Amino acid sequence: MTHPPSPYLVPGFYDRALAEGRHRDIVGGRWEETGRLQLSLLTAHGMQPRHRLLDIGAGSLRLGCKAVPYLDPGHYHATDASRALMLRGRAVELPDPDRLPEAHLIEDAAFAFPGLPPHVDYLIAFGLFTHLPPGDTALALERIAQRWPGPRVFLFTVFLAPEGQESASLRQPDGVVTHPDRPPWHLTEASLSAMATAAGLTLTRQPDRLPRGQVLFLA
Numbered sequence: 001m002t003h004p005p006s007p008y009l010v011p012g013f014y015d016r017a018l019a020e021g022r023h024r025d026i027v028g029g030r031w032e033e034t035g036r037l038q039l040s041l042l043t044a045h046g047m048q049p050r051h052r053l054l055d056i057g058a059g060s061l062r063l064g065c066k067a068v069p070y071l072d073p074g075h076y077h078a079t080d081a082s083r084a085l086m087l088r089g090r091a092v093e094l095p096d097p098d099r100l101p102e103a104h105l106i107e108d109a110a111f112a113f114p115g116l117p118p119h120v121d122y123l124i125a126f127g128l129f130t131h132l133p134p135g136d137t138a139l140a141l142e143r144i145a146q147r148w149p150g151p152r153v154f155l156f157t158v159f160l161a162p163e164g165q166e167s168a169s170l171r172q173p174d175g176v177v178t179h180p181d182r183p184p185w186h187l188t189e190a191s192l193s194a195m196a197t198a199a200g201l202t203l204t205r206q207p208d209r210l211p212r213g214q215v216l217f218l219a
């Protein structure tokens with residue numbers, strides 16, 4: 001049996017989900033809790049309203065609907081494989097959509113980052129690399145490091161597999177099963193570190209407990 005590399009790559013996936021009003025479900029549900037958690041992780045790392053935030057793989061703005069009211073107007077930027085998904089979030093989830101210019105929502109599945117500012121203070125990729133094969137994660141880390149060398153704070157999540165257990169499917173602490181060869185993907189901390197080193201990033205694993213057993217890293 002063959003599996004698509006990501007559910008998000010199934011032809012017509014976004015159109016169907018949006019037509020059915022499922023913009024919250026397709027980023028993983030747990031809407032309030034996960035949006036609040038992401039904002040609190042960023043503020044715990046020092047984010048203030050005057051800072052500029054880039055949300056990579058932002059989906060339907062589960063974080064954006066909390067971050068846009070918090071940040072100064074125009075200080076939130078987002079990318080995703082589907083701009084339509086972000087626009088739906090802007091239209092129906094933001095208390096005041098005018099605080100977020102539509103031009104700040106960039107469709108980009110290749111980590112090319114067109115039309116984004118030369119400096120951002122904070123970047124977050126939450127629940128993104130969990131859906132990408134390791135080669136794409138490595139590419140994303142490299143492009144992010146090149147594009148925004150710092151100073152800046154970059155937070156992202158992955159699923160980890162213990163060394164020696166990475167080649168089989170694995171049940172994570174809160175029950176989700178991750179895989180070495182299809183989404184949701186896992187990788188070892190050593191292989192993630194090697195990718196980061198190749199990209200010129202230094203990672204610190206964070207102690208936070210996250211939904212579905214994801215692990216948070218600071219780069």
Ligand SMILES: C[S@@+](CC[C@H](N)C(=O)[O-])C[C@H]1O[C@@H](n2cnc3c(N)ncnc32)[C@H](O)[C@@H]1O
Binds near residue numbers: 006062080126
């Ligand atoms: C699990 S959702 C998480 C969304 C958001 N970060 C959140 O926490 O609500 C994963 C998101 O990654 C996006 N995505 C998948 N592949 C991508 C790629 N190659 N580049 C950018 N976004 C991608 C999907 O469209 C989806 O919105």
